[in-house]
Amino acid sequence: MKRLTSLPTLRVDVGRPVPFVYKNQTGRGFKGDTIATALYAAGVRIFSRSLKYHRPRGLFSLDGESSNTMMTVNGVPNVRTETTLLAEGAMIRDQNAIFTARNDLLGFMDRLDRFMPAGFYYETMHKPASLWPVAAKMVRKAAGLGRIAPDFRFSGACDEMYPAADLCVIGGGPAGMEAALAAADQGLRVILLEARPWLGGSFDYRERGSGEDAPLYRQAADLASRVSTRAAIRVFTRTAMVGGYSDNLVTAVTEGGPDDPFDYRYLEMRPRAVVVATGSRERPLIFENNERPGVMLPDCALRLARTYGILAGREAVFSVGHDLGLEAALDLSELGLPVRAVADVRTKGHDPALVRGLADRRIPFYPGWAAAAVEGKKGVKSVRLASCDGGQYRILTCDLLAAAAGHTPAVEPLSLFCGPLAYDGQTGYFLPRTYPAGVFAAGRIYGLEAPQNIRISGRVAGLDAAAFCGADCRGAADAHRNELAALPMGRPASKWVAFPGPWRKHFVDFDEDVTGKHIRQAVGRGFGVPELIKRFTAAGTGPGQGGISGHNLPLLVAAIKNPSRDRTDIHGTVPAPTTVRPPLRPVFLAAYAGSGREMVKRTPVHDAQAWEGAVFRRVGVWHRARYFSADLDVSEEVDNVRTNVGMLDASTLGCFRIFGPDALSALQRVYAGDMSKIKDGRVKYAAMCNHDGCVIDDGVVIRIGENDYMFTTSTGRAGETVEWIRYHTRFDNWDFHLVNQTDGTGVINLAGPRARDVLERVTDADVSNQAFSFGCWKDFSLSGGIPVRCLRLGFVGELSFELNIPASYMQAAWDMLRKAGSGFGLRPFGVEAQNILRLEKGHVILGQESEQRTNLLDLNMGFLFSRDKDIRPVGADALLQAEKDAGRLTLVGIRMTDSSCVPPDGSILVDDQVVDPVIGYVGTIRKSRALDAVVGMALVERAWTAEGTRLAVYDGGGEPSERHDATVVRMPFYDPEGIRMRM
Amino acid sequence: MFGAKHILPKGNPPLESAYDAVLIGGGLHNLATAWFLAKEHNMNRVAVLEKNYIGYGGAGRNTAIVRANQRTQKNIPLYKEALDLWPVLTRELDFNLMFYNCGNLNLLHSEAAVKAARTNIATAKFLGVESHLLDAAETAKRVPALNLSQKITHPIHGAMYHPPGGIVRHDAVVWGLAKGAAEKGVHIHQQTEALGIATKNGRVTGVKTPAGTIYTPRVLVSAGGYTAGLLYHMLKIKMPISVLTIQAMVTQPLKPLLDHVVSSGAYHVYANQTLKGEIATGAHMDPWPNYTTQTTAGYIKHQAEALVELMPCLAGVKFMRSWAGLADMTPDMAPIMDGNDPVEGVYMNCGWGYFGFKSCSATGRYMARFLATGKCPDRLKPFALARFKNHRLMGETAALVNYTPDN
Numbered sequence A: 001m002k003r004l005t006s007l008p009t010l011r012v013d014v015g016r017p018v019p020f021v022y023k024n025q026t027g028r029g030f031k032g033d034t035i036a037t038a039l040y041a042a043g044v045r046i047f048s049r050s051l052k053y054h055r056p057r058g059l060f061s062l063d064g065e066s067s068n069t070m071m072t073v074n075g076v077p078n079v080r081t082e083t084t085l086l087a088e089g090a091m092i093r094d095q096n097a098i099f100t101a102r103n104d105l106l107g108f109m110d111r112l113d114r115f116m117p118a119g120f121y122y123e124t125m126h127k128p129a130s131l132w133p134v135a136a137k138m139v140r141k142a143a144g145l146g147r148i149a150p151d152f153r154f155s156g157a158c159d160e161m162y163p164a165a166d167l168c169v170i171g172g173g174p175a176g177m178e179a180a181l182a183a184a185d186q187g188l189r190v191i192l193l194e195a196r197p198w199l200g201g202s203f204d205y206r207e208r209g210s211g212e213d214a215p216l217y218r219q220a221a222d223l224a225s226r227v228s229t230r231a232a233i234r235v236f237t238r239t240a241m242v243g244g245y246s247d248n249l250v251t252a253v254t255e256g257g258p259d260d261p262f263d264y265r266y267l268e269m270r271p272r273a274v275v276v277a278t279g280s281r282e283r284p285l286i287f288e289n290n291e292r293p294g295v296m297l298p299d300c301a302l303r304l305a306r307t308y309g310i311l312a313g314r315e316a317v318f319s320v321g322h323d324l325g326l327e328a329a330l331d332l333s334e335l336g337l338p339v340r341a342v343a344d345v346r347t348k349g350h351d352p353a354l355v356r357g358l359a360d361r362r363i364p365f366y367p368g369w370a371a372a373a374v375e376g377k378k379g380v381k382s383v384r385l386a387s388c389d390g391g392q393y394r395i396l397t398c399d400l401l402a403a404a405a406g407h408t409p410a411v412e413p414l415s416l417f418c419g420p421l422a423y424d425g426q427t428g429y430f431l432p433r434t435y436p437a438g439v440f441a442a443g444r445i446y447g448l449e450a451p452q453n454i455r456i457s458g459r460v461a462g463l464d465a466a467a468f469c470g471a472d473c474r475g476a477a478d479a480h481r482n483e484l485a486a487l488p489m490g491r492p493a494s495k496w497v498a499f500p501g502p503w504r505k506h507f508v509d510f511d512e513d514v515t516g517k518h519i520r521q522a523v524g525r526g527f528g529v530p531e532l533i534k535r536f537t538a539a540g541t542g543p544g545q546g547g548i549s550g551h552n553l554p555l556l557v558a559a560i561k562n563p564s565r566d567r568t569d570i571h572g573t574v575p576a577p578t579t580v581r582p583p584l585r586p587v588f589l590a591a592y593a594g595s596g597r598e599m600v601k602r603t604p605v606h607d608a609q610a611w612e613g614a615v616f617r618r619v620g621v622w623h624r625a626r627y628f629s630a631d632l633d634v635s636e637e638v639d640n641v642r643t644n645v646g647m648l649d650a651s652t653l654g655c656f657r658i659f660g661p662d663a664l665s666a667l668q669r670v671y672a673g674d675m676s677k678i679k680d681g682r683v684k685y686a687a688m689c690n691h692d693g694c695v696i697d698d699g700v701v702i703r704i705g706e707n708d709y710m711f712t713t714s715t716g717r718a719g720e721t722v723e724w725i726r727y728h729t730r731f732d733n734w735d736f737h738l739v740n741q742t743d744g745t746g747v748i749n750l751a752g753p754r755a756r757d758v759l760e761r762v763t764d765a766d767v768s769n770q771a772f773s774f775g776c777w778k779d780f781s782l783s784g785g786i787p788v789r790c791l792r793l794g795f796v797g798e799l800s801f802e803l804n805i806p807a808s809y810m811q812a813a814w815d816m817l818r819k820a821g822s823g824f825g826l827r828p829f830g831v832e833a834q835n836i837l838r839l840e841k842g843h844v845i846l847g848q849e850s851e852q853r854t855n856l857l858d859l860n861m862g863f864l865f866s867r868d869k870d871i872r873p874v875g876a877d878a879l880l881q882a883e884k885d886a887g888r889l890t891l892v893g894i895r896m897t898d899s900s901c902v903p904p905d906g907s908i909l910v911d912d913q914v915v916d917p918v919i920g921y922v923g924t925i926r927k928s929r930a931l932d933a934v935v936g937m938a939l940v941e942r943a944w945t946a947e948g949t950r951l952a953v954y955d956g957g958g959e960p961s962e963r964h965d966a967t968v969v970r971m972p973f974y975d976p977e978g979i980r981m982r983m
Numbered sequence B: 001m002f003g004a005k006h007i008l009p010k011g012n013p014p015l016e017s018a019y020d021a022v023l024i025g026g027g028l029h030n031l032a033t034a035w036f037l038a039k040e041h042n043m044n045r046v047a048v049l050e051k052n053y054i055g056y057g058g059a060g061r062n063t064a065i066v067r068a069n070q071r072t073q074k075n076i077p078l079y080k081e082a083l084d085l086w087p088v089l090t091r092e093l094d095f096n097l098m099f100y101n102c103g104n105l106n107l108l109h110s111e112a113a114v115k116a117a118r119t120n121i122a123t124a125k126f127l128g129v130e131s132h133l134l135d136a137a138e139t140a141k142r143v144p145a146l147n148l149s150q151k152i153t154h155p156i157h158g159a160m161y162h163p164p165g166g167i168v169r170h171d172a173v174v175w176g177l178a179k180g181a182a183e184k185g186v187h188i189h190q191q192t193e194a195l196g197i198a199t200k201n202g203r204v205t206g207v208k209t210p211a212g213t214i215y216t217p218r219v220l221v222s223a224g225g226y227t228a229g230l231l232y233h234m235l236k237i238k239m240p241i242s243v244l245t246i247q248a249m250v251t252q253p254l255k256p257l258l259d260h261v262v263s264s265g266a267y268h269v270y271a272n273q274t275l276k277g278e279i280a281t282g283a284h285m286d287p288w289p290n291y292t293t294q295t296t297a298g299y300i301k302h303q304a305e306a307l308v309e310l311m312p313c314l315a316g317v318k319f320m321r322s323w324a325g326l327a328d329m330t331p332d333m334a335p336i337m338d339g340n341d342p343v344e345g346v347y348m349n350c351g352w353g354y355f356g357f358k359s360c361s362a363t364g365r366y367m368a369r370f371l372a373t374g375k376c377p378d379r380l381k382p383f384a385l386a387r388f389k390n391h392r393l394m395g396e397t398a399a400l401v402n403y404t405p406d407n
């Protein structure tokens, strides 16, 4: 097709061809084309097949309101080709058709519509019952547009940006640009978002102005250049707002252009004020076959010509309900498109200049008429126009029908901020009832049509936003407001719904093939409100969401419920719109995911351990070394701690300092035990409970000075501990400071019979058992002056020194110990080895041997609870109550009868003789080399806790009858007297 | 072939001055209760009061996942009965509830998760509910889109596979139950808010509505996320319930890609493909108590980040719509079903959080029995409110759950 090349409004560069491949044939568009415009220019009329009826679908609008032009591009399904710029070498395919969209073997589905009434799937395919599983598979295959391969990989680059601004203007048309300029004049930093590749909105492609003014496209260009050169205004084109949330949070996605370093960029910002100036679209006209290829919105036909240089047909008929429609007809006629007739549902209120223009060009004009039907299977052959009272009709041949019922405001962004919309009788629009603070609107979204009004309303909104942000400009805003009020208002939009009839092929929603008939059926079945009808018929739930049906569905429902069609309200109810939900445009998951950072913490000796072959696992926010060999039984690591010495990186444990006059009170509140009993130089093991007495954390507390304490928490709890203490002391007005030192503190646990030998090599301090015995702590330094706080603990059951070291010294300390230990067989061990070692000692790991049903007493840790402190700790009530409660899960040690049988952790304990046969489960169980037995810890109901009780273990692998035998035994299993850790 | 019978009654039935039972809330649980009251107990002078329209609450917002592989023996049988009821209800209601039995895969991303799954699997199997442990390779065979790389945030160790589960069309359940109940004479009053519960001497006497008081000896409050608030404001009954917002979203429809419901605790995400082809996905709740049904920017982004890592091909798919509903959470992730305590004739069924769709059929049946006989069925006894007073949580989740602001 030859393009119109001399238009001043053209946005394609006809000197720069862009090749593409469509169904194995090469074609060529131009720089600036979207995929859809390039295809249209190449003669493609059928872009896709519809979801249910496989009807041919073509270009209907240019902003992606429906799935009509969704295609597969470079392997990516469901690309909205009407908004996607044509890129060099794009591989374009149809979808949802057998063979091609043009010749789809499933086209016969269109004739089966009477078997598919609204919601038919709810009342079919379930009888007999055996039919449904088969039918479900077929439904699945038939449904869905586009296919994505499981091994598809997204190749684009995705970026994120979190810009700051005082004002975000959404929509770069004349109103939005005026708003941005007015606000910038008042000193605001402004961000302007525009979905199209250029600014200008509805002015960009229009020649006509009002009266003496410059042509609209020139006004747009002038505004655009002022906006683009203002430093205070940042313009983002190709950037569609997709989300609006409370307190003015705005999200948007930019599609990268050829010169951008990204393909998609996610934007998120929280400006102080928002101006929504997204203009209006055309409301689709409902008539028979209203979505045939060859039927399009008048604005679409106009933009095809003026922006892309494409005349959409050879002979056109127009059916409109708005002046812009008349303008499009006139303009296209002047550009060389033969227009056979123009119908307008309005009987009065047309712009007289436009009507005169039509007369001058001898275009028959039918006020009070509308399109009633289109003939033609794969395109438009003829159109039937009829008078709205139904009295007369005329059939006209043509290949293009430009049809719209009128306007519909692009109110979706506004509704995300303003909540439910209400029907406005004046404009016939759905508009916000209230505006939250800092949210303003401008332009055609209100129903303004005259260019002058649109521009002034933008200024008003910009100044209002500036005043909201504190600028002294209320007077100026009011002056413009008065100026606007003095100008003639826009004419009420047409409220035309449709000719009476069965509406069998009158499409309300294209994506889901929903017709007027379906809506009527839904109402007939008792679905009274549009929100329910939407669900029952699926109208507005497809890829275009409410883009096509949003306005018409509620009107149609009102009309169906109302016998007289010029009144849209019945029983006092007015059309109720459905809820708009983000994202306002479909957004690639890749674009939302953005740069895909992984947030993780590494300990100061992460690399050192990696170098020694550590296998890391994520534990909460941390990476921890779990294994130091491929042997997941870690027997060498375990043996080495028992016979020589090992070192464990325990830096992830929470480390806190609490100090101040009421520090002790705060500790008393959160710890079950009595923290006033902490002896100088001694370590106190302690537990925190929740209100149910469940242990939420355990660790140690030491007193490091007057009113000054240090305590540790488990890895997982470190993050919550400050909040926990703050919350549980919130009414006390206590004076203390709490500092989370976790990230600044590294911990090495040096454990094993040779631990002292190693330590003595790196410090001058006296670490002998006499000077530094079990359960004590001490500050000293390692060679070279590395300060350490050393705690003598025994979690793994051997002589252990837990060295707390400033994080910045950790690497040095690690290396020093490593070297000093080489003669003693020192090697690192991981969390799994620790797991086995502490299991042999019967030491509990919270979450592994405890859960929400177990409290401190159930874990045999009642000794950590002090009943008579003057400050009642959290959980005390529950613990006191539980002392009298016999039926609780309790921790026991178990030993497998068969020492070659190691059931997996989590296996359950069962007894068929009782009503509730699952009597407990295994927390951790391992083959212990030190004991030459399989031992574990389990939670069982109280009745099975006596030593010697036989238990049946079921691991969930085989049949429930396949059990393993175990016996309840005393803990600890290893070194019951605790001699080895006291060495 | 298609009788133009009503599914929902056209307009509201007349509001009578007395009913045998009044059910507050037009969600799944009450509609199911109404159906079983009428069907199994011949009690059809029953009113369901719904403030908006039926299915307005969680009933119309959930992601329709059904399964029976719960954690404890008190829960599993109830969920199993519920699962077994879908085909039965489809037949009895003569309405296709579209139970799609695709099975559920819970991805496991650590040794600890495998252990936790083991307990669930063993318990389920022991009680006759099919459930298996799969290794990573077997898992990927079932869901080829999964990312088996070790380099992702939470590498996949395997999965808990539960073949009997799947998805059901949630709207169909709402409408089918409403249709069935209405056909049996139950009055469903939409746009009718319960304003208060009238009592006398510790007994219920009626329910206040904008159209006056309805007299009744039985009231069941089961209004999803609103229940705890209603019980407190109407009767000063305090419930240990935190209400949180939970969001969900769908992608554009695709040809079949996911053959199972896939969920991942570590990534806080689950996804399944609806019969329409959309990938429906949701996850954890917003982390603070809240009565809003607004969505948030962070959530949809998180979903995308998680899904793209777990199933990289989804990067090339688009999100199309997101929404939010309320989850009424108890401290032990098990519901509260109780009655006649502290007020004679007042029943409650709530705390269903984000898992109350799958159970509605069975609970409706038991609650109907409870209302009809006045005696709590054994199956429901463990779910009494008093368990919290006694610090005896049910252990439906192993973790300690906390929704207060200290969380």
Ligand SMILES: Cc1cc2nc3c(=O)[nH]c(=O)nc-3n(C[C@H](O)[C@H](O)[C@H](O)COP(=O)(O)OP(=O)(O)OC[C@H]3O[C@@H](n4cnc5c(N)ncnc54)[C@H](O)[C@@H]3O)c2cc1C
Pocket: B024, B025, B026, B027, B028, B029, B030, B049, B050, B051, B052, B053, B054, B055, B056, B057, B058, B059, B060, B061, B062, B063, B064, B065, B066, B192, B193, B194, B195, B222, B223, B224, B225, B226, B230, B246, B247, B248, B282, B323, B324, B325, B326, B327, B352, B353, B354, B355, B356, B357, B358, B359
């Ligand atoms: C996003 C999301 C995803 C979910 N996904 C799943 C899932 O996959 N699987 C699953 O099993 N569960 C899921 N759930 C949970 C499930 O939806 C709910 O647990 C369940 O719907 C709640 O029970 P209901 O249907 O009876 O209540 P709701 O549907 O919540 O009904 C409550 C009704 O009470 C009405 N009401 C409130 N106050 C009054 C009053 N004063 N008078 C009259 N009426 C009143 C409300 O308008 C509402 O319609 C999900 C929930 C959400 C929000």
